[in-house]
Amino acid sequence: MSQRQTPSYDGSMTHPPATLDRPATIADVARLAGVSVPTVSRVLTGAARVSEERRHRVDKAIASLGYRPSAAAQVLASRRSMTIAIVAANTSRYGYAEAIRGVEESARAAGYAVIIVVVESERNDEVRAAVDAVLRQSVAGVVILKFDPPGVAALKALQSAVPVVALSGVPEAGVPQAVLDESEAAAALTEHLLNLGHATVHHVRIPPSGKEDGRTTGWRLALQRHRKWVPPIEDVSWDVTTAYEIGTRLAKDPEVTAVFCGNDETAMGLIRGVFDSGKKVPRDISVVGFDDHPLASMFIPALTTARQDFAELGRHGTAQLMALLEGESPLALETVEPPLVFRESTAPPSKHPR
Amino acid sequence: MSQRQTPSYDGSMTHPPATLDRPATIADVARLAGVSVPTVSRVLTGAARVSEERRHRVDKAIASLGYRPSAAAQVLASRRSMTIAIVAANTSRYGYAEAIRGVEESARAAGYAVIIVVVESERNDEVRAAVDAVLRQSVAGVVILKFDPPGVAALKALQSAVPVVALSGVPEAGVPQAVLDESEAAAALTEHLLNLGHATVHHVRIPPSGKEDGRTTGWRLALQRHRKWVPPIEDVSWDVTTAYEIGTRLAKDPEVTAVFCGNDETAMGLIRGVFDSGKKVPRDISVVGFDDHPLASMFIPALTTARQDFAELGRHGTAQLMALLEGESPLALETVEPPLVFRESTAPPSKHPR
DNA sequence: CCCCTTCTTGAAACCGCTTTCAACCATCGG
DNA sequence: CCGATGGTTGAAAGCGGTTTCAAGAAGGGG
Structure with missing residues (x-):
């Protein structure tokens, strides 16, 4: 199609004795081996x-032809596919990226290729486009990151058409x-704050999944x-x-002495806002995050948080899907409970408010 | 293949009058429309x-059949593909994830599906597996993240076999x-430190691309x-x-008053190490990062750094690839220069060492 | 020694689509 | 009124594999 302009390294791994100018087909292999095509297929x-x-x-x-069976032809002929799709609303946010990494890793290990389709919003045309993309590719199954409205919408639209597992x-x-x-x-994190002596804990909520x-x-439950x-929720x-x-705003309110953030990034941003308002964490306000982001332990103050292993979640999801594809009974719904990690961002409330 | 267990919502977007039990084919469409298959194709x-x-x-x-052409069949018959591959060593690290997001976004906008293949190391079998994965999928082209040894190796092995653009x-x-x-x-960042009065600047190097x-x-150049x-490099x-x-180690050395980190995460980790060793940034040691990570401005102290727009880089890469596929002359090699952003992590050296 | 199994093998059909290619139709100029 | 021209259309041949099926070879039992 287009000539490579570097004649130097011809990638010997690619087609060793490179005798054909086009990629070798199964027929070429059969001919060279002196057998029939079906035999090669076998x-x-x-x-x-x-x-x-x-x-x-x-x-x-x-080996001598550097032959690689065409996935497209295989799909077409065998009516079964060795690729799965990951559908997510975002690929670069920490938790998402980790989950994607987890499913990619395990899918690859299981011999599956993975295509990634992102659905940025729950708008109907977007969801439709994503569904289209998935279904046109004739994938064996799909893993959906169901942490937000787009994910929920995609799940709804896809689950009747193709094997799906949700994360x-x-x-x-x-x-x-x-x-x-x-x-x-x-809940445990919230209780930790309560046990420290805080009258209540405020909550900063990340974009919710439904x-x-x-x-x-969990936060509401613990409070109740x-x-x-139960203070009004702050949406971020x-x-x-x-x-x-939100941090700068909350810092002005003497009532708030403890806040539970939906994730660590939010916690860090909030802490900085509090800091710039002249207050200190945890002296004036205690803050907890969620996820145990890689930087959570490096932040000053280091964050008290709950560790989430998103990559592991992704691996579980893939395993679940594989089982589903094999027709096995769905794996036991393993729900992993994030372990708490206590660090520097929480302390008893200050004796001297303001 | 496997029955969905939720008979409730049947995803009306998926196959509206769902009359067939199998996905509709072009022949079904032709029949229903009363035309020949080639006409539908046209x-x-x-x-x-x-x-x-x-x-x-x-x-x-x-519309009535909810027909979706099979990508596999189209590839096979037309010998051209509407999917591209992204090959990367990692999908979740900040810069990588952003770059991937950029190419995915623009590829999707251009009507391409994207498969992601990760090659974790430069080990021969791994690289080979990645090449295999790419080539078997008959992609139109590939975008390689060439920021590390695996990327470099993959590029080398792939560039002779398929249209490739490197990021x-x-x-x-x-x-x-x-x-x-x-x-x-x-270089500019290093000079900034020098101009502040530091005798030299140490460097913590992230895993290099070659x-x-x-x-x-740039760091070395500025120093020269x-x-x-030019102090010995610290590898991270x-x-x-x-x-x-490394932060704890460097903090003990009175010679080091300024350090240039390969990226912001490294800078934050290092600052925390310095902090835990009883020194303060920027009072005792100045630190700069690279990338302008979303948390760089929230960190305390906020990082002086250089902003990298990886998503934009990804978009450029895709554009480059599209041009290449159209046979157009390669786009002018747009090299974007990251703008510097000065914040709190740098200051003149302390008058009172120790 | 012969017949029936069991394996291994290749011919042919097919998967769902695109791409010649030739046939057909209508229009148009002479 | 006729042949040439141009635009639509469908039949048929693939694309690169897999799968069915029947044939041939080899092995086994009576």
Whole structure:
């Protein structure tokens, strides 16, 4: 199609004796090996026995031609696919990126290729486009990151058409899924703050996946369990600067002495906002995050938070999908509970407010 | 293949009057529209004129059947593909994730699907596996993140076999690429430190892309230009804790008053290490990072750094690839220079060492 | 020694689409 | 009124594999 302009290194790994000018096909292999095409196919797929001797000739031919079966042709002929799709609203945000890494890794290990389709919003045309992209590619199955409205919408639109497993923060019936149960840890974190002596804890909520995410639920539960006042929720966007602003705002309110942030980035932004307002964390205000972001322990003050292993979640999701594809019974719904990690951003409330 | 277990929402977007139990094919559409298969193909691809009336019938049939052309069949028949591959060593690290997001976004806008193949190391079998994955998928082209040894190896192995553009931090001849020229900014950052009065600037190097990356080169150049001593380089892994350790080590050396870190995460880890060793940034040691990570401005102290727009780099790369695929002359090698951003982590050296 | 199994093998059909290519139709100029 | 011209259309041939099926070879039992 287009000539490479570097004649130097011809990538010997690519087509060793490079005798053809086009990529080798199964017919080329068959010819060179002196066998029929179906025989080559059989050694490729291992679907049926092939005599030792022929198999060997075929293997040699494959190696010598640098032959690589065309995935497209295989899909078409066999009606089954060795690629899965990951659908997510975002690929670069920490938790998402880690989850994607987890499913990619394990999918690759299982011999699957992965295509990534992002659906940025829950707008109908966007969701439709994503569904289209997935379905046109004839994937074996899809893993959906169901942490936000776009994910939820994509799941809804896709689950009837193709094997799907969802990665999520709250268990939900009806869909195979891997879940990182956030509500327990959120509650525990909130209680930690309460036990420190804070009258209540405020909550900064990250964009939720539906009605309510596990983090918010856990926080509310803990407060109710301890019969504490449930302050109004502060909503934050994915952009850290909004967390910063909330920090400056909250710093002015003498009532707030403890805040539970939906994730660590938010916590860091908020702490900075508090700091720039002349208050200190944890002296004047205690802050907890969520996720245990790689920088959470480096931040000054280091964040008290709950560790989420998103990559592991992704691996679980893939395993779930593989099982589903094999027709096995869905794996036990392993919900992993994030362990708490206590660091420097929390302390008893100050004796001298203001 | 496997029954969905939720009979409730049947995803009306997926196959509206769902009359077939299998996905509709082009033949189904042709039959329903009362035209031949090639005619449907023509309205699909727009390759040839079709009478107004037939086109309309076909469109209606497509809509009513919820027909989606099979990408695999299209690839096979047309010998051209509408998917590109991104190959990267890692998908979740900040810069990589952003770059991937950039190429995904623009590829999607251009109508391309994207598969992601990661090559974790430069080990021969790994590189080979990646090459295999790419080539088997019959992609139109690939974008390689050439920021580390695995990327370099993959590039080398792939460039002779398929249209490739590299995303990189240092210009290199012979390969179409989009580059974020890091050396200028690195030099400027180093000079900023020198101008502040520091005797020299130490350097913590992130895993390099080959012999030397632009950041290191720029740093060295600036030092030489100012006839300053070039201290031995500290190497750091991607794991932030190694940066932390280097920080504790450097803090003990009274000679080091300024350090240039290969990226912001490293800078933050290092600052924390310095902090835990009883020294303060920038009072005792000045630190600069690179990238302008979203948290760089929230960190305390906020980082002086150089802003890198990796997503934009990704977009440039895709544009480059598209041009290449159209047979257009490669776009002018737009090298973007990262703008410097001065914040709190740098200051004149302390008058009272120790 | 013969017939029936069991394996291994290749011919042919097919997967869902694109791409010649030739046939057809209508229009148009002479 | 006729042949030339140009635009639409469908039949048929692939694209690169897999799968069905029947044929041939080899092995086994009576």
